[in-house]
Amino acid sequence: MTLNGSGRVPVLRTANVTKDLPLGAETVHILRGISLEIYKGERVGIIGPSGSGKTTLLGLMGGLDTPTSGSIEIDGIDISRLSESRLTEVRNEKIGFVFQFFNLVPTLTALENVALPIEFARKPQFNPRRRAAELLDLLGLKDRLHHRPNQLSGGQQQRVAIARALANNPPLLLADEPTGNLDTESGKVVLKALQDVQRETGTTVIVVTHDPRIANQMDRVLTLLDGQLVAHAEAFV
Ligand SMILES: Nc1ncnc2c1ncn2[C@@H]1O[C@H](COP(=O)(O)OP(=O)(O)OP(=O)(O)O)[C@@H](O)[C@H]1O
Numbered sequence: 001m002t003l004n005g006s007g008r009v010p011v012l013r014t015a016n017v018t019k020d021l022p023l024g025a026e027t028v029h030i031l032r033g034i035s036l037e038i039y040k041g042e043r044v045g046i047i048g049p050s051g052s053g054k055t056t057l058l059g060l061m062g063g064l065d066t067p068t069s070g071s072i073e074i075d076g077i078d079i080s081r082l083s084e085s086r087l088t089e090v091r092n093e094k095i096g097f098v099f100q101f102f103n104l105v106p107t108l109t110a111l112e113n114v115a116l117p118i119e120f121a122r123k124p125q126f127n128p129r130r131r132a133a134e135l136l137d138l139l140g141l142k143d144r145l146h147h148r149p150n151q152l153s154g155g156q157q158q159r160v161a162i163a164r165a166l167a168n169n170p171p172l173l174l175a176d177e178p179t180g181n182l183d184t185e186s187g188k189v190v191l192k193a194l195q196d197v198q199r200e201t202g203t204t205v206i207v208v209t210h211d212p213r214i215a216n217q218m219d220r221v222l223t224l225l226d227g228q229l230v231a232h233a234e235a236f237v
Pocket residue numbers: 021022023028030048049050051052053054055056057
């Protein structure tokens with residue numbers, strides 16, 4: 001791993017990342033040269049208008065998708081050049097995802113949803129059910145361990161999703177509009193939960209958001225416009 005000039009360690013670094021996708025006979029340039037560094041423990045917001053490429057960028061950072069060109073390093077590993085099986089391992093070990101629509105397994109309880117990625121880890125560092133119960137407790141869901149997703153409110157489901165994302169203690173938590181599908185009150189609870197776990201675990205957090213309350217809590221806000229990073233963060237919050 002290399003240090004930058006200030007001696008800080010980048011948890012994530014992208015260099016000239018582009019993403020092109022075919023659309024009929026045309027090619028759409030969705031991301032057009034994204035270079036950024038994100039440091040350990042930082043909380044970074046990504047904002048920008050609809051269609052500017054936020055979800056695409058987050059997917060690339062988390063190894064859910066591969067760039068057309070450029071490199072993406074997580075903890076010094078270039079994930080844009082890994083085999084699918086190695087990438088799955090790196091994703092499981094290093095990255096937690098929180099999606100706008102929770103994406104919990106509907107047939108499993110809260111506890112089982114959170115325990116699942118720990119059971120999948122090749123070398124589990126935690127006892128799955130004990131760790132899941134601790135995380136759900138941290139997120140204020142101690143009395144909801146055995147509820148299934150359809151027996152939980154939206155805000156509670158999202159807190160289960162945050163617990164699941166943290167299950168293997170990843171250095172990087174990526175969230176795509178985590179409050180985008182919640183009412184104001186549930187959004188506040190989820191936001192507080194995110195802040196609490198961040199404080200508790202020191203995990204680096206990258207959040208795509210339209211929510212000014214989230215953007216205002218961040219150490220730094222990046223703005224995407226037409227697939228490029230621009231200055232002037234305030235314009236789209
Ligand atoms: N599979 C695809 N094929 C072609 N174009 C795509 C595909 N997926 C996304 N796009 C285009 O890429 C652009 C960026 O999409 P993306 O979902 O990253 O935007 P976003 O910033 O997350 O928007 P929103 O705020 O609405 O979620 C959009 O113009 C979209 O139409």
